[in-house]
Amino acid sequence: MNSKNSNQNSNGETSKAIYERAVGVLTGGVSRNTIFRKPYPYYASSAKGSYITDIDGIERLDFANNMASLVHGHSHPAIVSAVTEQLQKGSAYTMGTEAEVLFAEHLIKRSPRFEKIRFMNSGTEAVMTMIKASRAFTGKPKIAKAEGAYHGTYDYAEISQTANPSNWGDINKPNAVPVVQGTPQKVLDDVVIFPFNDIERTIHLLDQNASEIACVLIDPVPHRIGLFPASNEFIEAIYNWTRKNNALMVFDEVVSYRVNYAGAQCSYSVKPDLTALGKIIGGGFPVGALAGKAEIMEVLDPRGTFLKHPHSGTFSSNPVSMTAGRVAMEMFDEKAVLDLNTLAMTARKQIEEVIKIVDVPMCITGAGSMFKLHFQEKAPNKYRDAYQNKETKEIIDELLDYMFLKENIIMINTVACMLSTTLTQNNIDQLSEALLRGLKIVKPKIDRLV
Amino acid sequence: MNSKNSNQNSNGETSKAIYERAVGVLTGGVSRNTIFRKPYPYYASSAKGSYITDIDGIERLDFANNMASLVHGHSHPAIVSAVTEQLQKGSAYTMGTEAEVLFAEHLIKRSPRFEKIRFMNSGTEAVMTMIKASRAFTGKPKIAKAEGAYHGTYDYAEISQTANPSNWGDINKPNAVPVVQGTPQKVLDDVVIFPFNDIERTIHLLDQNASEIACVLIDPVPHRIGLFPASNEFIEAIYNWTRKNNALMVFDEVVSYRVNYAGAQCSYSVKPDLTALGKIIGGGFPVGALAGKAEIMEVLDPRGTFLKHPHSGTFSSNPVSMTAGRVAMEMFDEKAVLDLNTLAMTARKQIEEVIKIVDVPMCITGAGSMFKLHFQEKAPNKYRDAYQNKETKEIIDELLDYMFLKENIIMINTVACMLSTTLTQNNIDQLSEALLRGLKIVKPKIDRLV
Numbered sequence: 001m002n003s004k005n006s007n008q009n010s011n012g013e014t015s016k017a018i019y020e021r022a023v024g025v026l027t028g029g030v031s032r033n034t035i036f037r038k039p040y041p042y043y044a045s046s047a048k049g050s051y052i053t054d055i056d057g058i059e060r061l062d063f064a065n066n067m068a069s070l071v072h073g074h075s076h077p078a079i080v081s082a083v084t085e086q087l088q089k090g091s092a093y094t095m096g097t098e099a100e101v102l103f104a105e106h107l108i109k110r111s112p113r114f115e116k117i118r119f120m121n122s123g124t125e126a127v128m129t130m131i132k133a134s135r136a137f138t139g140k141p142k143i144a145k146a147e148g149a150y151h152g153t154y155d156y157a158e159i160s161q162t163a164n165p166s167n168w169g170d171i172n173k174p175n176a177v178p179v180v181q182g183t184p185q186k187v188l189d190d191v192v193i194f195p196f197n198d199i200e201r202t203i204h205l206l207d208q209n210a211s212e213i214a215c216v217l218i219d220p221v222p223h224r225i226g227l228f229p230a231s232n233e234f235i236e237a238i239y240n241w242t243r244k245n246n247a248l249m250v251f252d253e254v255v256s257y258r259v260n261y262a263g264a265q266c267s268y269s270v271k272p273d274l275t276a277l278g279k280i281i282g283g284g285f286p287v288g289a290l291a292g293k294a295e296i297m298e299v300l301d302p303r304g305t306f307l308k309h310p311h312s313g314t315f316s317s318n319p320v321s322m323t324a325g326r327v328a329m330e331m332f333d334e335k336a337v338l339d340l341n342t343l344a345m346t347a348r349k350q351i352e353e354v355i356k357i358v359d360v361p362m363c364i365t366g367a368g369s370m371f372k373l374h375f376q377e378k379a380p381n382k383y384r385d386a387y388q389n390k391e392t393k394e395i396i397d398e399l400l401d402y403m404f405l406k407e408n409i410i411m412i413n414t415v416a417c418m419l420s421t422t423l424t425q426n427n428i429d430q431l432s433e434a435l436l437r438g439l440k441i442v443k444p445k446i447d448r449l450v
Numbered sequence: 451m452n453s454k455n456s457n458q459n460s461n462g463e464t465s466k467a468i469y470e471r472a473v474g475v476l477t478g479g480v481s482r483n484t485i486f487r488k489p490y491p492y493y494a495s496s497a498k499g500s501y502i503t504d505i506d507g508i509e510r511l512d513f514a515n516n517m518a519s520l521v522h523g524h525s526h527p528a529i530v531s532a533v534t535e536q537l538q539k540g541s542a543y544t545m546g547t548e549a550e551v552l553f554a555e556h557l558i559k560r561s562p563r564f565e566k567i568r569f570m571n572s573g574t575e576a577v578m579t580m581i582k583a584s585r586a587f588t589g590k591p592k593i594a595k596a597e598g599a600y601h602g603t604y605d606y607a608e609i610s611q612t613a614n615p616s617n618w619g620d621i622n623k624p625n626a627v628p629v630v631q632g633t634p635q636k637v638l639d640d641v642v643i644f645p646f647n648d649i650e651r652t653i654h655l656l657d658q659n660a661s662e663i664a665c666v667l668i669d670p671v672p673h674r675i676g677l678f679p680a681s682n683e684f685i686e687a688i689y690n691w692t693r694k695n696n697a698l699m700v701f702d703e704v705v706s707y708r709v710n711y712a713g714a715q716c717s718y719s720v721k722p723d724l725t726a727l728g729k730i731i732g733g734g735f736p737v738g739a740l741a742g743k744a745e746i747m748e749v750l751d752p753r754g755t756f757l758k759h760p761h762s763g764t765f766s767s768n769p770v771s772m773t774a775g776r777v778a779m780e781m782f783d784e785k786a787v788l789d790l791n792t793l794a795m796t797a798r799k800q801i802e803e804v805i806k807i808v809d810v811p812m813c814i815t816g817a818g819s820m821f822k823l824h825f826q827e828k829a830p831n832k833y834r835d836a837y838q839n840k841e842t843k844e845i846i847d848e849l850l851d852y853m854f855l856k857e858n859i860i861m862i863n864t865v866a867c868m869l870s871t872t873l874t875q876n877n878i879d880q881l882s883e884a885l886l887r888g889l890k891i892v893k894p895k896i897d898r899l900v
Contacts, residue, residue: 018548025554027744028751031569031767033760034544036752041546046539055548064544067764074540084534089496090524091734091774094484094514094860096491098468098505104475119481121572121736122765125603132605135632142634153575153761154604155582162760181749181758182585182664184592186636214632279764284541286571286736286765294477299631301478302486308631310483310612311603314517314729315572315736317481324541410544
């Protein structure tokens with residue numbers, strides 16, 4: 001317990017009082033389920049670098065970084081300064097700004113394969129536009145996506161994200177399982193679900209829908225599946241299939257772009273046709289982007305005689321998000337990416353040591369500056385292998401509560417960490433020491449799982 | 451020509467140069483089609499109150515207010531100050547903030563019928579969540595929407611937005627016309643298109659799909675249809691139909707909320723079950739919100755044993771948008787709304803005078819602080835009446851170019867104005883005087899239209 005206020009006893013009194021007001025005006029008292037925790041969420045008062053101070057004055061070390069979106073931690077001086085300056089000049093106009101051009105230039109210089117870009121307001125919008133653009137380009141209606149993969153809240157993109165043993169069906173033909181009650185059957189009929197990293201089954205499923213698939217949607221390091229990278233063979237097999245079948249291979253790198261200087265796609269021998277971006281590229285402000293091959297992006301070009309995909313957005317490419325995003329990404333240069341990934345590698349090694357010391361059947365997966373704990377000895381490389389049952393989820397909640405309340409450490413609610421450049425080796429030591437204590441507490445329950 | 455720099459001759463040199471860079475990195479050189487204009491868009495450098503200065507130093511009077519989203523003009527000191535303060539404390543956390551609770555409390559105090567709220571990042575996301583929540587609550591797949599109405603870029607919501615005489619079909623059964631090429635037929639099959647403000651035909655069409663309709667989606671003052679309000683009888687007829695058929699009546703007030711202190715819905719004897727919000731409630735920052743009856747909003751409640759509609763969003767309810775939105779809406783109090791609507795009424799009267807003086811077959815429609823010019827003598831009250839053909843659109847482009855380049859006045863690209871509280875009677879005089887000169891120039895072409 002190394003955090004500054006660790007001696008202070010947080011009973012969350014003020015958070016509890018705010019939540020009591022919140023339930024009167026917000027459904028369930030929250031506006032994002034992510035922040036919900038039982039019996040009530042805690043409220044942030046301010047944050048700086050790697051630390052968030054809650055409304056009762058308790059400071060916590062943050063490894064969640066707003067669900068992986070803050071790669072330089074909180075209120076980074078360079079971003080605050082640039083945005084503060086922009087605010088004086090306005091936050092949105094019915095006109096263009098040089099900010100959107102400068103940012104697009106930076107992203108294309110960084111990832112020359114992008115060729116052309118269009119900005120949106122969220123990762124959800126980016127994935128939706130990517131799917132619509134794929135349909136507009138190919139003229140075909142279906143998409144294929146991996147069971148368990150999270151891609152935001154657009155119906156087609158979210159199918160089977162929460163599939164479980166009671167409804168996922170035969171692995172040779174996984175069911176298209178709705179996330180939201182009342183999802184039209186017609187949506188389910190237009191989504192092909194495949195098992196991530198399973199070449200043979202995936203290609204067989206794609207073949208069965210070959211003439212109708214507009215795009216195969218892939219998060220190369222899918223957090224919700226288990227935060228392990230797709231194999232190069234898997235990506236190559238999908239790429240080759242799409243070349244043969246007039247379909248696009250499209251990547252959702254909203255989360256995974258941080259993995260490498262030009263995204264997780266750097267690591268593969270073949271590249272996606274389109275990429276959806278979000279999270280870190282907003283520098284802490286709402287953002288989404290679609291990037292990819294010029295000939296495909298052209299469906300969005302308003303200069304054409306026949307515009308295939310009309311698209312606008314009141315706050316799209318607003319100069320605040322564009323400025324914050326550019327400043328953040330310029331600072332996240334090749335050296336910064338390397339340093340952060342090295343820090344994450346050290347963290348993973350230390351946590352592997354912790355697992356050995358506590359002697360629990362656990363493992364750790366990840367890529368770049370992200371990693372996740374699993375309550376199983378062997379690292380999963382498929383969704384169904386990584387799936388956590390109710391008993392495991394209860395242990396996770398207990399561990400996360402311990403980390404948050406007793407160690408003043410914030411992790412993502414999947415027991416994952418998404419690092420920021422403001423974190424230090426000392427912070428990593430704090431994390432692994434806290435996990436040592438936390439895992440010892442839940443060890444009897446973990447042992448009973450097996 | 452009263453604007454400060456009117457003697458300066460803007461040739462848009464710098465804008466042209468930026469656009470030349472833009473086409474290299476952004477599809478069509480823009481990230482929002484709204485800002486596109488031929489031969490190139492102009493770029494904003496800074497803005498204050500009712501004025502935007504472009505990158506060549508030309509100041510223009512702004513009646514577009516970022517597509518109706520800035521109700522207090524640009525960089526309002528109270529908003530800039532509140533956001534600047536928030537920036538120091540961070541822009542997004544994986545925790546709640548009191549800002550979201552304070553803002554939800556304000557909106558519910560303002561519109562007690564809302565009962566419960568959830569925030570998103572854009573109007574598009576708000577409408578999408580509203581439709582998904584309607585399906586989750588009713589268990590039915592279809593939506594009904596008005597031909598020509600704009601509701602953002604979610605497939606179901608955008609169908610028939612751009613329907614034209616070549617594809618809109620029989621008025622008794624309007625076709626479901628895709629906006630984006632490649633929209634799945636299965637989406638079109640789940641959307642019922644009705645003619646706005648036409649009770650008999652609409653009810654007949656709804657009846658034909660009674661058992662399958664989850665919600666009837668209505669913008670009570672649809673800008674793209676022609677910016678005239680739905681009649682009370684129309685809204686009542688839909689409301690009564692939804693009560694009898696286990697369906698919801700849902701309003702898209704992303705644009706129209708500004709019409710009255712508690713939205714355009716104030717004016718009707720019956721109220722919607724759910725309302726989508728956006729634009730002005732963000733105070734100039736990306737925002738969307740879903741508000742409505744607690745029993746329906748409950749589908750989003752993460753506390754339930756069976757969560758019907760899981761929903762999150764990395765930047766949803768971020769404290770920057772929440773703070774800016776609350777400050778903006780608190781300033782847009784009952785007196786401010788009334789004053790702004792009065793100013794708009796004066797503007798409409800003055801422009802009606804201008805139309806008489808120039809003696810052109812034109813009219814003006816609107817509601818609250820919004821109005822729009824039509825190139826026809828009789829005010830439309832149906833989409834097909836308000837539809838503009840190619841010749842009309844060319845006149846519109848010429849008039850808008852004249853206003854922008856010669857009078858330094860920015861209007862919305864549909865020849866509409868959405869006022870802000872920073873505008874004065876003097877600004878309205880400038881607008882009507884400029885329109886007097888502009889309409890005289892295009893009069894010969896307008897006369898030839900009839």
